[in-house]
Amino acid sequence: MTTRLVTAHAQGDAAQAAATLVDSLRSQLDGASPALVMFFASTDQPVEALAPALTEAFADAAVLGSSTAGEFTERGDAKRSVVAVAVAGDFVVHGGLGTALAASADEAVKAAVEGIPATVEGYPHRTGLLLLDPLAGNGEEATLITAAYLGDDIRLAGGAAGDDLAMKRTVVSYGARAEDDAIVAAVVFSKAPLGVGVCHGHRPISEPLEVTRAEGGVVHEVEGRPAWEIWAEHTREAAAAVGLDPDTLGEDEVGGFLLRYEAGLASGDEYKIRAPLSRNPDGSLGMACGIPQGARIRITESVPERQIESARTAAKRARAQLGTDAAGAIVFDCICRNLILSERFEQAVAGISEELGGVPLAGFETYGEIALDAGDLSGFHNTTTVVLAFPG
């Protein structure tokens, strides 16, 4: 069966937006029944309201949802809206949702994956989808534990939910159930492999700095001083070049600022990027993924050209894994890339579609991205583009 991947975009209140999405997807599917529907919604269209409506409309599909910091399709980037993607073809999708992620990644993941079968006859390839609440602060743990539960051959793709940079509450859904402090895991069983590509475009701007006090998802001190003090000191010059001053930021501007200047952990010749999400009153930083005490980091930044090129590279990598033409893609793209690129973000999205042959795609701006190939030793990323390509 030929894969059909269609996308839709809607604005307005949740009920109106859900109706628009259902109508648009159904008309483009032309009678085909989707195995997978994913939607990505701003805080103006609560996931709690959209999930039941879309699940009822697409009763035979696995319906996954996430709150976002921005949404896009191949037709453009938007805010304060919702996008959806439906995939019909030779796919079977099973999934689930686990809660209390902050308290125990292990228990939450176990609950999310318990209903997923190990195999589906006639569908030899498996690709995991993950959506999670990054404010739980344990994205990497949750990703590695999911990979461990699902098996060594699994390839994972996904994203950490957003909330339009409020950094207060992020929500994910499976079926009609929507929760914060939660993780959604699903497995796409397919007859041909799906492709997952990931790439980032950051570079270090500081010397190595030691994390001298950290606990869970919070970095309290770097080099023996409150983490924010160190961040402000080491980003002041780079920020001035783009008209920003860390010393005069309003509280509502701090989250966006931190996403421009993220932490890099050295791993060979590469840097694993870790995003600070919030500044706490004591000067500590809340991270999307914990950094252990004693680790040495560098503060990083990126320039627009590198961000556009890295998106294309992610798409090329995903396409290479397909081994055939792509029908379309789901994209998980860090919100910081949108902040850096501004109006040029659409150029990056267009580049992904072009690299895949001009196909439709839908995605959202995340607080963290998930990409793990069989054999990889880390799966949670920041400041990257993750492209999940479906075979045609």
Place this chain on the structure above:
Amino acid sequence: MSDTTIDIDRLWKLLSHTVGQEKAELAVRSAANEIGLSRRPALTFDEALAVLEKVAETPGIVGVTARFAKSRLHLAAS
């Protein structure tokens, strides 16, 4: 598998993708020291697993990563 030898540097490199190379090296060398394997240039497969098991006792991301690295080590050796 028991006759496979594993350089201790390979062990901490398994963890460095997640926790950075300095923290990974410190965690692995401390664990090896604690179980009396720090002076060995290379470890048997079982000794390498024992080191990762010791690191896996660490709370949080370091411990989770060590548990995951154990499964990857098994995979690589199989």
